[in-house]
Amino acid sequence: MTITHVDPQALLYVLSHPKESETEFHDWYNNEHGPARLCLPYFSNGYRYKANDGQTPEWLATYDIEDVNKLEEESYKQLRESRSERETRVIEQEIEILDRRMYTLVSSRGTAVPEPGSILVAVAIDVENEHEEDFDRWYEEEHIDLLSQVPGWQRTRRFKLFSATGEGTPALKHLALHDYRAHNGLDGPEHARATSTPWRTRVMNTVRASYRRTYALSYIFSPGARDLSTSPVIDSIVPSHDGTSLHYLLEGNPDPDAPTLVFSNSLMTDLRMWDALVDLIKAQFPQYRLLRYDTRGHGRSMLLPDVPADFDALADDIAALLRSIRVSKAHAVIGVSMGGVTVLNFALRHPDRLNCFVAADCNVASSPANSKAWAERVQLAEERGMSALADSTVQRWFTPSSVSTSPPALDDVRRQISETPLAGFKSGAGALSDYGLRGRLGELQVPGLFVVGAEDGALPAAMGEYVASVPTSVGLVQIPETGHLPMVEKPAVFLDAIRPFLVAQT
Template identity: 35%
Template sequence: MAQVQLADGVLNYQFEGPEHLPVLVLSNSLGTDLHMWDTQVPALTAHFRVLRYDTRGHGGSLVTQGPYSIEQLGQDVLALLDALHIEQAHFCGLSMGGLIGQWLGINAGHRLKRLIVCNTAAKIGTLETWNPRIEMVLRDQQAAMVGLRDASIERWFTPGYAAGNPEQAKRITDMLAATSPEGYAANCGAVRDADFRDQLGEIKVPLLVISGTHDAVTPPSGGRFIQENVAGAEYAEFHAAHLSNVEVGAPFSRRVIDFLLAREE
């Protein structure tokens, strides 16, 4: 693990793969850390230098007063790229990471080669979804995080996957219980306030949208909306719930690799 110094704290990251390969940034979902991508790293590092990081408020990265904004989280990515002297990179983000990817595509497309957004939407949830959760987490702190962890198995994985892969499901959901309550609530505010529905047409970089057929958090309709509103965007859908990268594994990695290595026509 390594860290870069931001103006208000440190951002935790991990850089893997041969230095001569193009850089691929991976951005985690709300309530997880950079290890949510462990399944993908062996396949991805055969083709890319993989840069994973803990989003502000998660893992080993800084926890500052919230609420955050997706713009703030996107600026953190740009600061990380600047600190590592990376002019351009591919970007793949899931859920909240997909919102960060949309912001980057809209506002900093010149820093991206290709963009992948997974299990996300241009707008996720409503005030009625997010505000009670934020209030509960700030009130009950660690007890709330444990409760969210226990409920997340049904949201993050299909019943068949959770039953057949209990250790993997526990490894991922334990990340939620370990997340800072203050950081989690601040990021919930960022997701709550993000709405890119009227800005998607500004994304000009090659885009792949990935959805999970059984994703109740960000249903395929949200992914289709993004794909339909970005010129030339591609779409893929897997038999999975919210964390499709974990649940699908190798086919997910292969689709990512094929898209990122595709030649421009």
């Protein structure tokens, strides 16, 4: 008999059991350990299962890997050899059992898209060597065919052991993983028939050791940490679409299906610019998850060397960030200045990834005058450092009354400007010096609200002119007594201005 093989693949199979305190164990696993592996390109997916058969170890994590040899690469070795302080502590103090096995794929039949509640049946067997061919033939020619008739069956995959470490459940040579929907016929006549044939009886008489475990899917790993049920705020970094990395904060409603608001910062600020607004939203809109990030080259987000940013890359960063935390569609994406242009372009490039957008204090095309101004500011920063731009930028961005009273929010912005990496500023200034979305505004498909500080120079008039050509616009709102960053200068007034729009799009 010839078994049909598929392209080389491997399975990392990890059994674990915590000690009495489970909170940090689960937060570490869901928000650090699993995501770190999913950031590696050869890890296809990762799932966490909880046993529903009353046996221990209680927890199982599985990862499909491109090839078993990939785990010899330096990037994976580095994960295991350079553990974080928390990972070291959890492994040494919080885990009672930790068994790790590597398997190579023998065959796969059916398809499965696991979702929370899905059932996984794991059957491990050691067969006497002289009977392995009969065992393989039984599985491929009879057993899988009969299992596929069980209601709710989705997939059966067979593996052979490659390596094992740990001292818990014995690591047997043959492993079969059977995927079922949450509602299935595992207790029904079809399954009884699949496990009671004469051929199966003959094969089982040649088995030296075996065990069967059943699990329910508990969590699906992603490159980005996102499990707010174990942590009120997630502060993490994920790779983006082109190899750079993005720093983000996720907070708010812990429900993974909660509507998500995304925030994109201006040039020379970082995700901290949203602090006051986010605090208000958390207090007044507990139904939302809030995702803010540092634009590449700002804060803790990286910038690719010698690769200038443009608004296509910046828009695709939002799409990559949503993918990394398994958000198929944001409720609203909110941006200001450079972030406002990013949000507009995101809505153009990825209309299926958001319900609506809020674009604040931004234009839709560069101009010679603005490009010249950005070039002059870049030159000043190159000669004297970013702190040389702090005071003049604050005076330009905020109203005279705010500058004269100098509230703490303005000091925060000064600090963010001074701390902006020069390369990130130059990259963002380059993007703002060469872009044009005016000709594409008619292509916008999702509702958008435009907001501008009433004292933001010529922008209220400029935005009023182009907003009229946006078919999905619900209008332009001016925030009185504010300049370029109205959500910083008057966060409560800004929230009141966007509140009806956010609610209406629910």
